[in-house]
Amino acid sequence: QSVLTQPPSVSGAPGQRVTISCSGSGSNIGAGYDVHWYQQLPGRAPKLLIYNDDNRPSGVPDRFSGSSSGTSASLAISGLQAEDEADYFCQSFDSNLSGSRVFGGGTKLTVL
Amino acid sequence: QVQLQESGPRLVKPSGTLSLTCAVSGGSVSSTNWWTWVRQPPGTGLEWIGEIYHSAGTNYNPSLKSRVTMSVDKSKNQFSLNLNSVTAADTAIYFCARAVGRPSGRYFPVWGQGILVTVSS
Numbered sequence: 001q002s003v004l005t006q007p008p009s010v011s012g013a014p015g016q017r018v019t020i021s022c023s024g025s026g027s028n029i030g031a032g033y034d035v036h037w038y039q040q041l042p043g044r045a046p047k048l049l050i051y052n053d054d055n056r057p058s059g060v061p062d063r064f065s066g067s068s069s070g071t072s073a074s075l076a077i078s079g080l081q082a083e084d085e086a087d088y089f090c091q092s093f094d095s096n097l098s099g100s101r102v103f104g105g106g107t108k109l110t111v112l
Numbered sequence: 113q114v115q116l117q118e119s120g121p122r123l124v125k126p127s128g129t130l131s132l133t134c135a136v137s138g139g140s141v142s143s144t145n146w147w148t149w150v151r152q153p154p155g156t157g158l159e160w161i162g163e164i165y166h167s168a169g170t171n172y173n174p175s176l177k178s179r180v181t182m183s184v185d186k187s188k189n190q191f192s193l194n195l196n197s198v199t200a201a202d203t204a205i206y207f208c209a210r211a212v213g214r215p216s217g218r219y220f221p222v223w224g225q226g227i228l229v230t231v232s233s
Contacts, residue, residue, distance in 0.1 A: 002157060034217035038158075045207055045223040046150075046158065052213070057221060089158055093216045100173055101148075101218065103158040 003028060003097070004090050004104035011110040017078040020107045022090030023071065028102060030071035033093040037066055037075045040087040040106075049088070050075060077109070085111045114139035116208050116224035124202075124231050130195040134208030134224055141184055142166040146211040147191045148220060149182065151204040154228075159204075163211055163218070164191055198231045205229075 005023040012018040022035060029035055035053050038046035048057050050066035053073065065076045073092075077084055090104040120132035134147070141147065149161040162172035164182040172180050181194040195202060205228050209220040 034213070034219070036219040038220075045226050046220070047223070048219060048221045051219045051221070052217060091158075091160075091219065093218075095216075097174055100171075101160040101163075103150075103160065106157040 002105040003094055003102040004092060006088075006090060006104040006107045008105070009108045009110065011112055012077075012080045013112045014080055014082065016080045017076060018080060018109065019077075020075045020088050020090075020109070022073040022075070022092075022104050024073075024092060025071055027096035028071075028092045028094040029068060029073055031095060033095075035066065035068050035073035036091045037064075038089045038091065039084075040089065042086070046089060080111055082111050085109055114210055114222050116210065116222060118206060118208050118224045118227040120227065120229070122227065122229055124198055124229060125233050126199055126231055128196075128198055128231075130193070130198050130202060130206075130229055130231070132193045132206055132208075132227065132229070133190050134192070135188075135190045137189075141189050141191055142186050146218060147182075147184070148209045148211045148218075149193045150207045150209060150220070151202075152207070152226075153201075153204045161193065161195075161206075200231050203229065203231045 037050040040046045053068040054066045117135045146163045148163040184191045205226040207226045208224045210222040211218040
C-alpha cells in the first residue's frame with residue numbers, strides 16, 4: 001500500500017480536461033512538502049512533468065498543471081491528446097519514514 | 113545534458129546480491145547532486161530505494177535499509193547499488209536518476225532507461 005493514494009485509472013476524450021488526485025497525510029503533503037509528478041509511457045523511464053507542486057520543466061506543454069492544498073495534490077491535463085495516454089505518478093517526502101521519498105501508486109490515463 | 117545508463121547482471125539467484133552500476137555522462141558524479149535508485153516491479157508502481165552524495169552521504173528507504181549499500185566511484189564517474197539477500201520480491205526494473213532540490217523536496221529530472229533484474233534460481 002502506497003503512502004500517497006492515487007486513483008488506479010482515469011479516462012477522457014480527446015480535447016477534454018482530466019485531473020488526477022494524490023492524497024497524502026499530515027506527515028507528507030499536509031506538512032507542506034513539495035509534490036512532483038511524472039509521466040511514464042509504456043516501456044519507458046518516468047519523465048518529470050511537474051516539480052515543486054506547480055512548476056513545469058522546460059519542454060513540458062502548459063496543458064499540464066499541478067496544484068497542492070491541504071493533504072492532497074492534483075495534476076490537471078487539459079486539451080487531452082492521444083499521446084497523453086500513460087501512467088502518472090506523484091512523489092513527495094514523508095517525515096514519518098525516516099526522511100523517505102515516497103511515490104503514489106500510479107494512475108493509468110486512457111484517452112478514449 | 114547529463115545522461116545515465118544502468119548496467120549489471122540481469123539474473124540473480126535467491127539469497128544472492130544484486131549489484132548495479134549507473135554510468136554518468138555529460139556531467140560529473142562529483143557535482144552538487146544527489147544520485148538516486150528507484151525500482152519498479154513488473155506491472156506495478158515506483159519504489160524509492162535510496163540516494164547518495166559524492167562525498168558519501170546516503171539516505172536509504174527504511175524498508176530496505178538493512179540490505180542496501182550505495183557507493184560512488186569518482187574515477188569512473190559512476191555510482192552503484194548493492195542489494196543483498198534478494199528474493200523474488202526484488203525482481204523489478206531498476207532505474208538510476210539524478211536528484212535535485214532541497215533535502216525535503218528532491219525530485220528526479222533525469223533518469224536512466226532502466227534495467228530489468230530477475231531473481232530466480
